[in-house]
Amino acid sequence: MNFEQLVRPNIQRLTPYSCARDEFKGKAAHVFLDANENPYNAPLNRYPDPLQEELKQELSRVKGVPPTHMFLGNGSDEAIDLVYRIFCEPKVDNVVAIAPTYGMYEVCAHINDVEYRSVPLDEGFRLNADKLLAACDSKTKAVWLCSPNNPTGNCLLRSEVERVISEFPGIVVVDEAYSDFSQQRPFRLDLPQYPNLIVLNTMSKAWGCAAIRLGMAFADPAIIALFNKVKYPYNVNLLTQQQAAEMLHNLPKLQQWLTTICTERSHLLPAVAELPLCRRLYPTDANFFLAEVTDADSIYHYLVERGIIVRNRNRVVLCGNCLRITIGTPQENCELLAALRQYR
Numbered sequence: 001m002n003f004e005q006l007v008r009p010n011i012q013r014l015t016p017y018s019c020a021r022d023e024f025k026g027k028a029a030h031v032f033l034d035a036n037e038n039p040y041n042a043p044l045n046r047y048p049d050p051l052q053e054e055l056k057q058e059l060s061r062v063k064g065v066p067p068t069h070m071f072l073g074n075g076s077d078e079a080i081d082l083v084y085r086i087f088c089e090p091k092v093d094n095v096v097a098i099a100p101t102y103g104m105y106e107v108c109a110h111i112n113d114v115e116y117r118s119v120p121l122d123e124g125f126r127l128n129a130d131k132l133l134a135a136c137d138s139k140t141k142a143v144w145l146c147s148p149n150n151p152t153g154n155c156l157l158r159s160e161v162e163r164v165i166s167e168f169p170g171i172v173v174v175d176e177a178y179s180d181f182s183q184q185r186p187f188r189l190d191l192p193q194y195p196n197l198i199v200l201n202t203m204s205k206a207w208g209c210a211a212i213r214l215g216m217a218f219a220d221p222a223i224i225a226l227f228n229k230v231k232y233p234y235n236v237n238l239l240t241q242q243q244a245a246e247m248l249h250n251l252p253k254l255q256q257w258l259t260t261i262c263t264e265r266s267h268l269l270p271a272v273a274e275l276p277l278c279r280r281l282y283p284t285d286a287n288f289f290l291a292e293v294t295d296a297d298s299i300y301h302y303l304v305e306r307g308i309i310v311r312n313r314n315r316v317v318l319c320g321n322c323l324r325i326t327i328g329t330p331q332e333n334c335e336l337l338a339a340l341r342q343y344r
């Protein structure tokens, strides 16, 4: 991979902002008069660690990825946007993605004025590496994959993903926002093999922390250096860093949530499959499932009337008459089933 050619020229030339906390790294100091902070109101008066070193150490234990291979952002959405800002020249470069998939890849492409090419998944929402690679050209800087995929719920076939990473001469992003719910080996553990791979993780799903906005990108240190160069200096606030660390100290809680949610998933799916309104249920490795129903718009509005909100994917490619339904608590899932059983 030729890194020089991949990175936008303005980003290669960029001298990043040097913040007060970057310049000072000694441990002995106790008088901080370098950042124009108010000396009162500790600990909120101080700028947070711009590179979140402590939190990365803790995450490293749980994720099996060294801190040197980590970027932390304001949700995964920050990492998604940074991929465009670092690698894609507006109006010139393009990216290639599977369809259907997570909407932010396309929104961020349009915001950055970068052409977005979608390649429909095959029957059963399977990835076809040949079709995806055929859509790439010399101006394709990044390929977007998501596994388990949103909104379809399935994992992409590992051998096809591996082919894309090995054969595409640019950045390949594999978004593993839902990998905690899956038994498949996560790609973040294979980073050493793939210098062009970026794996995304988030605290918004399995970790139950969507409110704190913490996303992760795992990649080769050369890519991480670019993320750090372009990001806002204090992109992850202190309260988020503290709350994330607290979650990492309560791994049994995470395990318990995962067990409950996966058990609920195994009960809810067959029950939904038996309903007369259900035409097809797609297999899922995530904490949601995609169901093709008799009339998605009507069932969606019927559920809204009963105070139950699901995601209507009726207007998404290959998702005609499909609803995406998140696994809730046992009680919430019961309520959903009861409502669906009464639908006429």
Ligand SMILES: *Cc1c(COP(=O)(O)O)cnc(C)c1O
Binding pocket: 074, 075, 076, 077, 078, 102, 146, 150, 175, 177, 201, 202, 203, 204, 205, 210, 214, 215
């Ligand atoms: C929910 C989700 C995310 C999470 O984004 P955050 O900005 O971290 O909340 C990322 N990718 C996919 C595919 C998702 O479904």
